[in-house]
Amino acid sequence: MLFPSHIKCIVCDEELPSATRNAVCGNCKLPYNDTYCSVCGRSIPAQNLLCDRCKEYSPPFTAARSSFIYRDTARTLVHKLKYGSAKYLAADMAEFMADTYFQSEFAVDIVTCVPMHKSALSKRGYNQSALLAENLARLINKPYADLLNKTVKTPTLVGLKRAERQSVVKNAFALKPDADIKGKSVLIVDDVLTTGATSGECAKVLLSGGASFVYVITFASRELAPLIF
Numbered sequence: 001m002l003f004p005s006h007i008k009c010i011v012c013d014e015e016l017p018s019a020t021r022n023a024v025c026g027n028c029k030l031p032y033n034d035t036y037c038s039v040c041g042r043s044i045p046a047q048n049l050l051c052d053r054c055k056e057y058s059p060p061f062t063a064a065r066s067s068f069i070y071r072d073t074a075r076t077l078v079h080k081l082k083y084g085s086a087k088y089l090a091a092d093m094a095e096f097m098a099d100t101y102f103q104s105e106f107a108v109d110i111v112t113c114v115p116m117h118k119s120a121l122s123k124r125g126y127n128q129s130a131l132l133a134e135n136l137a138r139l140i141n142k143p144y145a146d147l148l149n150k151t152v153k154t155p156t157l158v159g160l161k162r163a164e165r166q167s168v169v170k171n172a173f174a175l176k177p178d179a180d181i182k183g184k185s186v187l188i189v190d191d192v193l194t195t196g197a198t199s200g201e202c203a204k205v206l207l208s209g210g211a212s213f214v215y216v217i218t219f220a221s222r223e224l225a226p227l228i229f
């Protein structure tokens, strides 16, 4: 029992000699997001500064944090979870996100996720952001609730230019009729923050529905994509 066999690295599937936390082997270094913009949470060269975008514009959300930079092994994990049906990874990935939550100064009442359109959901069979959000909620001991609907089927944002992304997600989300968020602090969970357009739109809907604060935590964020908010 002390030395369980067949423990595998969650990144490369290499068998590990014994269980390590989150089961990542020594060869698979994770790209931790150590120095980040204090508003949007994206990687910048020094801590306690704002990125160029946040110096000029305030995002709709209060603040965002990401556990990793979206490259290398972090990207591999997102792809396995999202496109490789590796739903079991959500619990491990959420542990890193819980560390990120506890390192932040976020005070959260309720955890939710970026929703998928029902046609996309029936195609994939699960919403990876919901899996991350449910696991994160459990780890930080906060209630989880589905608060948003994706009312418009949008094309994948991958490869779209900045202005296109913004127009694609605009008005694509709606508050669920039974969502009880008046005066509450809501945490939006997603797998990757690219431009901030998606979480920004979700934040606008939650704030106009009465939420007091909206925070965002993603497993990873892209380093160089221009921000949209």
Ligand SMILES: [Zn+2]
Pocket: 009, 010, 011, 012, 013, 014, 024, 025, 026, 027, 028
């Ligand atoms: Zn590995």
Ligand SMILES: [Zn+2]
Pocket: 037, 038, 039, 040, 041, 042, 050, 051, 052, 053, 054
């Ligand atoms: Zn920023």
